Structures are given as structure tokens and as C-alpha cells.
Amino acid sequence: MSTRDRLLVLLAGVLVLASVAGVAVWRAAQRADRRNQVQAGGPAVHAGTVSLAAAGGPRIVFRSMAWGPHRDELASVPAADPEGPRTASGVSCLRFYAAAGTGICLQAERGPVNDTYRALVLDSRLRTTRRVGLAGIPTRARVSPSGRMAAWTVFVGGDSYAGTDFSTRTSILDTRTGDLQPTLEDYTLTRDGKRLRAADLNYWGVTFADDTHFYATAATGGRTYLIRGDVAARTAVTLRTNVECPSLSPDGTRIAFKKRVPGLSPDAPWRLYVLDLATLRDHPTAETRNVDDQAVWTDDQTLAYSLPGDYGSDLYTVPAAAPGTPRLLTRSALSPSWLD
Amino acid sequence: MYVSESRGSTPAAASRTAARGLPGPGRRSAVASTVLALGAVSLITDVSSEMVTAVLPLYLVSGLGLSPLGFGLLDGVYNGFSALVRLVGGHLADRGGRHKQVAALGYGLSALCKPLLPAVHTLPLIGAVLAADRTGKGLRTAPRDALISLSSPPEARGRAFGVHRAMDTAGALLGPLVAFLILRRAADGYDAVFTVSFCVAAVGVLVLLLFVPSRTTRPSPATGAERPSLRAAVALLGRRELRGLALCAVALGLATVSDSFVYLMLQRRLGVPDRWFALLPLGTAAAFLLLAVPLGRWADRLGRWRVFVGGHVALLLAYALLLSHLRAGVLPYAVLALHGAFYAATDGVLMAAAAGSVPEALRSSGLALVQTGQAGARFCCSIAFGAAWTAFGDRSALAGAAVALLASVALSIRLRPAEAV
Numbered sequence: 105m106s107t108r109d110r111l112l113v114l115l116a117g118v119l120v121l122a123s124v125a126g127v128a129v130w131r132a133a134q135r136a137d138r139r140n141q142v143q144a145g146g147p148a149v150h151a152g153t154v155s156l157a158a159a160g161g162p163r164i165v166f167r168s169m170a171w172g173p174h175r176d177e178l179a180s181v182p183a184a185d186p187e188g189p190r191t192a193s194g195v196s197c198l199r200f201y202a203a204a205g206t207g208i209c210l211q212a213e214r215g216p217v218n219d220t221y222r223a224l225v226l227d228s229r230l231r232t233t234r235r236v237g238l239a240g241i242p243t244r245a246r247v248s249p250s251g252r253m254a255a256w257t258v259f260v261g262g263d264s265y266a267g268t269d270f271s272t273r274t275s276i277l278d279t280r281t282g283d284l285q286p287t288l289e290d291y292t293l294t295r296d297g298k299r300l301r302a303a304d305l306n307y308w309g310v311t312f313a314d315d316t317h318f319y320a321t322a323a324t325g326g327r328t329y330l331i332r333g334d335v336a337a338r339t340a341v342t343l344r345t346n347v348e349c350p351s352l353s354p355d356g357t358r359i360a361f362k363k364r365v366p367g368l369s370p371d372a373p374w375r376l377y378v379l380d381l382a383t384l385r386d387h388p389t390a391e392t393r394n395v396d397d398q399a400v401w402t403d404d405q406t407l408a409y410s411l412p413g414d415y416g417s418d419l420y421t422v423p424a425a426a427p428g429t430p431r432l433l434t435r436s437a438l439s440p441s442w443l444d
Numbered sequence: 445m446y447v448s449e450s451r452g453s454t455p456a457a458a459s460r461t462a463a464r465g466l467p468g469p470g471r472r473s474a475v476a477s478t479v480l481a482l483g484a485v486s487l488i489t490d491v492s493s494e495m496v497t498a499v500l501p502l503y504l505v506s507g508l509g510l511s512p513l514g515f516g517l518l519d520g521v522y523n524g525f526s527a528l529v530r531l532v533g534g535h536l537a538d539r540g541g542r543h544k545q546v547a548a549l550g551y552g553l554s555a556l557c558k559p560l561l562p563a564v565h566t567l568p569l570i571g572a573v574l575a576a577d578r579t580g581k582g583l584r585t586a587p588r589d590a591l592i593s594l595s596s597p598p599e600a601r602g603r604a605f606g607v608h609r610a611m612d613t614a615g616a617l618l619g620p621l622v623a624f625l626i627l628r629r630a631a632d633g634y635d636a637v638f639t640v641s642f643c644v645a646a647v648g649v650l651v652l653l654l655f656v657p658s659r660t661t662r663p664s665p666a667t668g669a670e671r672p673s674l675r676a677a678v679a680l681l682g683r684r685e686l687r688g689l690a691l692c693a694v695a696l697g698l699a700t701v702s703d704s705f706v707y708l709m710l711q712r713r714l715g716v717p718d719r720w721f722a723l724l725p726l727g728t729a730a731a732f733l734l735l736a737v738p739l740g741r742w743a744d745r746l747g748r749w750r751v752f753v754g755g756h757v758a759l760l761l762a763y764a765l766l767l768s769h770l771r772a773g774v775l776p777y778a779v780l781a782l783h784g785a786f787y788a789a790t791d792g793v794l795m796a797a798a799a800g801s802v803p804e805a806l807r808s809s810g811l812a813l814v815q816t817g818q819a820g821a822r823f824c825c826s827i828a829f830g831a832a833w834t835a836f837g838d839r840s841a842l843a844g845a846a847v848a849l850l851a852s853v854a855l856s857i858r859l860r861p862a863e864a865v
Contacts, residue, residue, distance in 0.1 A: 114650055128643075132632075132636035133630040133633065136632060218722075236718075237718055239718035241506065302830070302833060303834065324834075370567070
């Protein structure tokens with residue numbers, strides 16, 4: 105083959121492949137555009153004012169994933185009517201949590217050459233009071249019951265060929281003093297009375313007991329631990345193994361968490377469990393599907409969590425005590441907070 | 445770039461001239477067209493693979509709603525397997541001089557993995573597809589480097605590898621940008637990213653098949669004694685020069701802390717803000733891109749071994765900056781520049797140096813041997829470094845690595861295995 109022939113073959117090949125690539129991008133773009141159209145049979149969503157203030161009536165504020173112009177915005181519904189019409193706020197978040205008039209919103213920010221992520225501290229009228237740049241993709245967010253402390257976890261990774269190292273970074277922010285602890289990896293962690301140091305140490309899923317004490321998951325050497333941490337002393341101690349994404353009950357006596365149950369399929373390894381802090385014994389909830397979420401307590405008896413759904417994810421509730429049945433709360437929703 | 449360079453002489457003819465080591469008119473200034481073709485293949489393939497790398501975490505977390513933590517997509521066992529694949533690829537390529545075929549197999553395998561990614565939805569299967577992708581990478585590396593060395597005159601090998609590595613790195617920098625543009629056009633269009641990635645990889649295979657000649661060496665009776673066989677490949681280590689080279693590469697590799705640790709230390713010790721963390725590898729890549737060709741030329745002029753060891757001195761300086769108590773704003777840039785210089789002075793240069801100590805008939809096997817030794821040593825270093833971090837803390841672990849590196853550099857200077865090359 106002459107050089108000319110080779111170039112012609114290359115040109116033909118490139119044209120064919122470019123068409124395939126172009127069609128793939130075009131179809132994906134069409135699909136993305138469809139998500140901006142209101143879905144048939146989906147929840148009614150209208151623009152309005154969403155408040156995080158106390159005494160605004162029992163309500164749920166969450167990320168609405170329903171298709172249409174308000175997709176991915178914070179929305180609220182009355183707690184008594186979770187499938188009722190949604191009021192959308194105009195503030196977009198990937199993950200969200202709120203308590204006592206303080207909200208934490210983890211959102212994507214479009215840049216010229218890549219997307220970056222940031223955490224916004226929101227006041228009760230959803231105005232941004234603080235911005236913090238994030239190192240990776242947001243996954244967990246929590247606010248302390250008083251509304252003073254905020255914590256979040258992001259995934260950092262994908263910098264090696266074929267993206268095999270994933271790590272998490274968990275930060276804690278004091279919204280009153282503005283003091284930011286960029287990573288829990290700076291804490292002194294103790295296991296069985298001995299300081300634990302490891303390069304593969306990761307933390308995720310903070311849940312606050314009060315403005316100083318919190319629980320979270322720490323992982324090293326292929327094991328996960330429930331830890332109890334102290335923000336002021338910057339110390340943490342391991343309590344037991346195999347606890348991920350803890351969520352402390354409002355009365356502070358129990359922790360809902362996802363447990364890696366032995367013998368399950370490796371692609372669906374977690375079940376929703378509840379741990380009694382006094383005895384450190386756990387029991388499964390009635391939810392038998394794989395739960396990959398940090399659950400939320402709607403009250404002292406009930407847990408809410410997300411499962412993958414047709415439009416992103418759906419929210420379910422289940423009693424924290426062993427008997428009972430899981431119930432669909434609302435579709436196309438993520439990251440709920442129950443406010444009074 | 446390649447097209448304009450290759451016009452006027454067919455790649456096969458050019459590389460034959462080059463392989464014989466004839467200086468020839470104009471050969472001093474032009475890099476062999478085979479090298480440019482292989483550079484183009486690597487550039488295109490790296491665009492393809494880095495597109496996937498850039499979106500994979502987002503795809504797993506946002507697209508599939510999975511928590512990738514704790515799964516260990518590819519584990520240590522796979523790393524061992526990968527080393528074996530590399531040796532097998534080198535050996536297969538030498539048998540019958542099938543460098544191009546084995547390289548094409550490797551590139552093709554990786555390309556075929558791309559459309560499989562959106563078809564599997566669970567982490568174990570995604571891990572398996574990524575493993576197959578990396579198997580392709582393992583297969584192709586040694587034959588490709590052998591082709592580069594065989595198609596360049598010995599006195600310009602450093603530059604040839606420099607040009608190839610610069611093109612390769614340029615692709616790695618472009619890939620994430622392409623992926624981002626697709627996601628900008630089509631939100632959550634991960635399947636489109638994977639499809640485009642496949643198309644790009646297929647173009648790479650096409651360029652390889654069309655523009656890289658399958659024979660770069662003519663079988664000569666002199667190489668009959670070194671007929672490629674497994675025994676001959678192992679016997680390469682009996683050669684004093686190659687043994688010394690491999691020994692030094694392993695010793696230096698044992699003190700080479702993996703990239704992710706370097707970036708972690710950068711953040712922990714120099715306080716690089718979180719939002720810059722994802723951009724740190726780009727700093728290394730940019731320095732690598734800029735310095736690969738100049739350092740390759742230096743290697744040809746000053747001696748490859750000197751530049752190779754010098755690259756490790758740059759890494760030693762980077763460790764020193766990370767360990768220092770200095771807190772200037774330029775320090776992170778300096779560390780990244782030194783880290784990129786380390787790659788520019790070692791990655792292609794080691795292959796250029798090793799090529800001189802391996803007969804043509806066993807070139808792939810020989811290069812695979814050295815690469816595997818180095819990669820294995822770096823893997824051991826990662827494990828040891830992680831253990832040292834657990835036992836003594838990050839600073840002590842890095843200090844230990846610095847001492848080990850200093851010792852390895854001293855050893856390499858003393859042994860001088862390839863001073864003649």
C-alpha cells in the first residue's frame with residue numbers, strides 16, 4: 105500500500121468512527137434534554153420559597169430529582185403529604201442536609217475545563233453564608249442538631265490509570281467560628297488504646313451527637329470501624345467494626361448504619377442495621393434490599409433512606425425496630441431532612 | 445504532525461535506514477517516522493484511556509450510585525498477573541519478530557474493553573473489564589518500546605523515546621478535556637464518553653496497523669545464536685551489563701514512592717487546598733511533557749545512565765522539599781516540576797539505555813524484563829511505604845524512602861552499568 109492509500113484508509117476509518125462517536129454524543133444529548141421536560145405521572149413541582157427556619161411546620165426538604173425545569177433543586181413538601189406537590193427553591197445541590205435553620209449544600213460548579221465541587225453553608229432562607237472548595241465528588245453531608253457544626257465527605261480518586269485508588273475526605277466546619285477542619289485524617293485515632301496511623305486511613309459519614317461529639321466510619325486495612333470523635337480535642341476512638349455511614353437517633357441511644365453482611369453478593373453487600381450504643385449489639389431492619397446510603401431518622405422510631413429508582417433515586421422508610429415493612433415515601437428524591 | 449513528517453518516504457524505508465544506524469542525510473534532525481507513528485498511536489490511545497479514567501469515579505458515584513470505597517477494584521494479585529502479562533507480551537513479540545502484531549493485540553484488547561464498561565453495572569464486573577484493559581496495556585508496552593528502539597539509530601534513541609513519551613503525555617492531558625466536553629454537551633452522558641473512547645482507541649489501532657511497519661529488523665545470521673526463546677530471555681540476565689542495569693532499576697524502584705503518595709504528601713505537608721488536589725497529576729504530566737524531549741536529547745549526549753540517575757536525584761530533591769519546613773507558595777510547583785522531571789529523565793531514558801544492552805532479537809523480552817523489575821520494585825515500595833506510614837507516620841516514612849533513594853543513587857553511581865551506552 106502506498107502512503108496515499110494508507111491515508112485514504114485512515115480517512116475512511118476516521119469518518120466511520122467519528123460518525124459513530126457523533127451519534128453516541130447526539131443521542132446522549134437528546135436524553136439529557138428529555139430530563140428537562142416534565143415526566144408524565146411525576147410529582148407536581150412549582151417554584152416557590154423554601155425555608156429552613158424552625159417552626160415553619162413539619163416538612164421534608166430534599167433534592168428533587170423529578171424531571172423538568174426544577175430537576176436537582178432543593179424542594180420541600182409537608183411531612184404529612186410526602187407525595188404532594190413540591191415547592192422548588194431554585195438552589196441546586198447534589199447532596200444536602202439541614203437542621204435548626206442551617207443547611208449544607210454540596211454542589212457542582214461548572215468551570216471552563218472541568219467541573220469542580222463546593223460546599224455551601226445556607227442560612228434559613230437558603231442564602232449562602234460560606235463557600236468551601238471540595239477535593240472530589242460529594243457523597244455525605246450532615247449538620248449538628250443545633251445547626252452549628254457541618255460535616256461532609258467527598259470521593260477523591262481516579263488519578264491513576266484505570267482509576268483504581270479511591271479515597272474519601274471528610275471535613276468538619278464550625279459555622280459559628282468559621283473554623284474548618286479540612287480532613288479527619290489529622291485527628292489522633294486510637295484503637296484498643298493504641299494510636300492508629302495508616303496511609304490507607306479513610307473517614308466518611310459523620311453524624312453529630314452535639315456540637316463537639318460525633319460518630320463516623322473509619323476504614324483501614326480492608327476493615328471499617330465505628331468511631332466516636334471529639335471536634336475540640338481532634339481525637340477519635342474506634343468502638344466496633346463493620347459499621348458504615350452511621351446515623352445517630354434523635355434520642356442519642358441508637359445508630360442506624362449500613363452493614364456489610366457476609367455471604368451476600370459483592371455487588372450488593374450492604375443491609376440496613378440498627379446498633380444499640382449501650383450494648384454495641386445490632387439487629388437488621390425489615391429492609392432486605394441493598395442499602396447504600398446514610399439513613400436519616402424521621403423520629404425516634406423510623407428510618408428514611410434512598411434506593412436506586414427510575415429517576416435517580418426513591419426514598420423509603422422502615423421502622424428502626426426489627427418487625428415492620430419498608431414503605432415508599434416518595435419517588436425521584438434524595439438527601440432528605442425532616443424539619444419542624 | 446506525523447503526516448507531514450512521513451510524506452516523501454514510506455515509513456518502512458525510513459525505519460530500515462534508521463534501524464541500520466546509518467546517519468544518512470537529514471536523519472539527525474528527523475525522528476524516524478515509525479517513532480512518530482507509535483507516538484501518534486500512544487497519543488490517541490491515551491486520549492481514549494484518560495477519558496475513561498477521568499469520568500470513572502463520577503460514573504460510579506453519580507451514574508451508578510455506587511460507593512467505590514473498600515472494593516479495591518484491582519488488587520495486589522492483579523499487579524502480579526500484570527507483570528507476568530508484560531513478560532509474556534515481550535516474549536511473544538520476539539518470537540518471529542511479531543512486535544507489531546502483539547502491540548496491535550494489546551491496543552485492540554484495550555479498545556474492545558471500552559464499550560463493555562457501560563454494559564456492566566456492578567463493581568466486580570467493572571473491575572474485571574478494567575483488568576482486561578490493563579492486560580492489553582501490559583501486552584503492548586514492551587513490543588512498542590522495542591519497535592521504538594529498533595527503528596531509531598542507537599545514538600538518537602534517547603530523543604526517540606523522549607518524543608514518544610511527550611506525545612503519549614500530551615494524549616493523557618487531552619483525554620480528560622475531551623471527556624469533559626462530552627459531558628458538557630450531554631449531562632450524565634457516560635455511555636457517550638465510553639463510546640467515543642472506543643472510537644478514539646479504534647483510530648489508534650488503525651494508525652498502528654497502517655503506519656507502523658511490521659518488520660523493523662532484517663533477520664541476520666549473527667542473531668541466530670540469540671534465537672528468541674524463554675531460556676534465551678532468562679539468560680539475558682546473565683549479561684553483565686543488563687544485569688547491572690536491572691539491578692539498579694530495581695534498587696531505585698524500591699525507593700520510588702507511588703504518585704498518589706506524593707500527591708497526598710503534597711497536600712498534607714505543603715497544605716495544597718482541597719480544590720487543587722485533582723489537578724496535581726496534571727502538574728506532573730505538564731512537566732513530563734515539556735521535559736521529555738530535551739532530557740531525551742541530553743541522555744543521548746551526556747549518557748543515558750547519567751540522566752536516568754539524575755532523574756532520581758530530582759525525585760530525591762522533591763522528597764527533600766516535602767520533608768523541609770519551608771512553606772513558600774512556589775513549593776508545590778517546584779515539587780511537581782521535579783516529579784515531572786523525574787519521569788522525563790527516567791521513563792523513556794531507561795528503555796533507551798536498556799535497548800543498548802539487549803540484542804535485537806530479544807529486544808522486547810529484555811525491555812519487558814527491565815520494566816517488570818522496575819514496576820515490581822515500585823509496587824513493593826508502595827506496600828512498604830504504606831506499612832511504614834502506619835507504623836511511624838507519614839514524615840518518617842518519607843524520610844525512610846529518601847534515605848533508601850540516596851543509597852540506591854549511590855549504588856547506581858558506583859555500579860555505572862551502562863556508562864558506555
